[in-house]
Amino acid sequence: MNTSHAFDLDAPPLGARALPAATDHAFQALRWAELIGPHAIDEISALTPLPRTNAGWVGAYLHLARGARTAGRDFDAVVYERAAQFFMSGDDPRRFPIRERFVDFMRHRFSRYPVGVPCDGAVLAAYDLPARGLGPGEEPHSTWVVFGGFDSYIEEWFPLLDAVARRGHRVIAFDGPGQGGVLEEQGVPLVAEWERPVSAVLDHFDLSDVTLVGLSLGGELVIRAAAFERRAKRVVAWDVMNDFLDVLMQQVAPVPPHVGRALSGLPGVLVDGLLALASRRPVVQWGLEQGMRVTSSKSPAQFLRFAGRLRTREVSEQVRGDVLLLAGRRDHYVPLPQLNRQARALTGARSVTTRVFNDAEGCAAHCQVGNLGLAVRTILAWEEPLLHRD
Structure with missing residues (x-):
C-alpha cells in the first residue's frame, strides 16, 4: 500500500487554528485540512479575499484543487475537490464526477475495495x-x-x-x-x-x-x-x-428542544413558511436543501418531521x-x-x-x-x- 498521507495518531494536534470565516466554513476548512495536513490551513488562509458564501467556497476549493494537481499533489487535489462538492447544491452537475474521482482515488491509494x-x-x-x-x-x-x-x-x-x-x-x-x-x-x-x-x-x-x-x-x-x-x-x-431535531433547530432558529418539537408538529404549510423566513440565511437554505435530499423529503416541513424521529x-x-x-x-x-x-x-x-x-x-x-x-x-x-x- 502507498503509505503517503498515512494518518499518525500520535502527531501533534492540528488544533483549532482560527480562520476569519463563519463558524461552519471555518470548521469545514479544518475538517479537510485534517486530511491534507497543516499546510492546507496556510493555503486556505492565504485566499484573498476569503470567501463569505457557499458558492465562494466552492470556487476557492476548486482553485486550490487545480493548484495542487498542477504541483503533483493528487491527494490534496481530490480532497479539495471533495471540499468544494460539499457546498454544491444537489443538482450541480459537477457533484458526481467529483465523487467518482475522490472515491476511486481513495480506494486505489489505500488498496481498499x-x-x-x-x-x-x-x-x-x-x-x-x-x-x-x-x-x-x-x-x-x-x-x-x-x-x-x-x-x-x-x-x-x-x-x-x-x-x-x-x-x-x-x-x-x-x-x-x-x-x-x-x-x-x-x-x-x-x-x-x-x-x-x-x-x-x-x-x-x-x-x-x-x-x-x-x-x-x-x-x-x-x-x-x-x-x-x-x-x-x-x-x-x-x-x-x-x-437530531434539537441539533437542526439550533442551526435554523435556536429554541429550546420542546419548542422545536412543537414547531415541527405544526401544519406543513405553516412550517414551510416559517422555514422560508429562516432560510434567507444562505447556510440555512443550503442545510435544509441538503436535508431534504438525504432524507428524500418533499418539503422542509417533511424533513423536520423526519428529523424528529x-x-x-x-x-x-x-x-x-x-x-x-x-x-x-x-x-x-x-x-x-x-x-x-x-x-x-x-x-x-x-x-x-x-x-x-x-x-x-x-x-x-x-x-x-x-x-x-x-x-x-x-x-x-x-x-x-x-x-x-x-
Missing part, C-alpha cells in the same frame, strides 16, 4: 481493513464496525481507519442508507431504523462481538442500532447526539453494552446538554463513560476535528480493559 452487502433492496458498500502489526498467529485485538453521519463519505475516513488497523484492530467501515454511494448512486434515503443496516453488515461478515462506532449523526444512529443489536458489545457515539430517548434504556460518549466543549452543531441527557438515559448499559474535549486539547469542535488522533487514542484506551474483562 468495497464488498456489496444487501440491505432492504439496497447494496451497502462495506470495506474490510484487516488488522496489522500483529505477531504470528495473533488475533486482532477487536473488530470495529464504523459508519458516518449525515453528509460524509466513508472513504473520507480511510486515513484514520487505516491507522486504527495498523494498531492491530480489524475495521469494517460502511455507508448506509442516505450516505455516500447508497444515496448518490442508488438514491436510497436515510432511515431511522439503523439497526437494519448494522445487522446486515454484521450478518454478512459473520461478526458476533464488535465495537460499534458512529460518527457525527452516527452518534444517534449508533445508540439506536445498539438498542436492537446485542452483538454491539462496545458502543461509541463520536460525538454524542440524542436528538432521529432521537434515542425511546430506545436508550435497551442498550446493554459498554458505552463511550464523546463530546466537544465548543461543538457548534450538538448542544453540550445532550451529553448528560444521553448518559442518564442509558439505564441498561453495562457501563457508561463520558469524555468532553476542550480548547487546550485542540479538539473542542464537533467530532474532535483538530485532533482526531486524541479521539482515537481515547477510544482505544477505553476499549482495551473491556476486551480483557471476564
Whole structure:
C-alpha cells in the first residue's frame, strides 16, 4: 500500500487554528485540512479575499484543487475537490464526477475495495481493513464496525481507519442508507431504523462481538442500532447526539428542544413558511436543501418531521453494552446538554463513560476535528480493559 498521507495518531494536534470565516466554513476548512495536513490551513488562509458564501467556497476549493494537481499533489487535489462538492447544491452537475474521482482515488491509494452487502433492496458498500502489526498467529485485538453521519463519505475516513488497523484492530467501515454511494448512486434515503443496516453488515461478515462506532449523526444512529443489536458489545457515539431535531433547530432558529418539537408538529404549510423566513440565511437554505435530499423529503416541513424521529430517548434504556460518549466543549452543531441527557438515559448499559474535549486539547469542535488522533487514542484506551474483562 502507498503509505503517503498515512494518518499518525500520535502527531501533534492540528488544533483549532482560527480562520476569519463563519463558524461552519471555518470548521469545514479544518475538517479537510485534517486530511491534507497543516499546510492546507496556510493555503486556505492565504485566499484573498476569503470567501463569505457557499458558492465562494466552492470556487476557492476548486482553485486550490487545480493548484495542487498542477504541483503533483493528487491527494490534496481530490480532497479539495471533495471540499468544494460539499457546498454544491444537489443538482450541480459537477457533484458526481467529483465523487467518482475522490472515491476511486481513495480506494486505489489505500488498496481498499468495497464488498456489496444487501440491505432492504439496497447494496451497502462495506470495506474490510484487516488488522496489522500483529505477531504470528495473533488475533486482532477487536473488530470495529464504523459508519458516518449525515453528509460524509466513508472513504473520507480511510486515513484514520487505516491507522486504527495498523494498531492491530480489524475495521469494517460502511455507508448506509442516505450516505455516500447508497444515496448518490442508488438514491436510497436515510432511515431511522439503523439497526437494519448494522445487522446486515454484521450478518454478512459473520461478526458476533464488535465495537460499534458512529460518527457525527452516527452518534444517534449508533445508540439506536445498539438498542436492537446485542452483538454491539462496545458502543461509541463520536460525538454524542440524542436528538437530531434539537441539533437542526439550533442551526435554523435556536429554541429550546420542546419548542422545536412543537414547531415541527405544526401544519406543513405553516412550517414551510416559517422555514422560508429562516432560510434567507444562505447556510440555512443550503442545510435544509441538503436535508431534504438525504432524507428524500418533499418539503422542509417533511424533513423536520423526519428529523424528529432521529432521537434515542425511546430506545436508550435497551442498550446493554459498554458505552463511550464523546463530546466537544465548543461543538457548534450538538448542544453540550445532550451529553448528560444521553448518559442518564442509558439505564441498561453495562457501563457508561463520558469524555468532553476542550480548547487546550485542540479538539473542542464537533467530532474532535483538530485532533482526531486524541479521539482515537481515547477510544482505544477505553476499549482495551473491556476486551480483557471476564
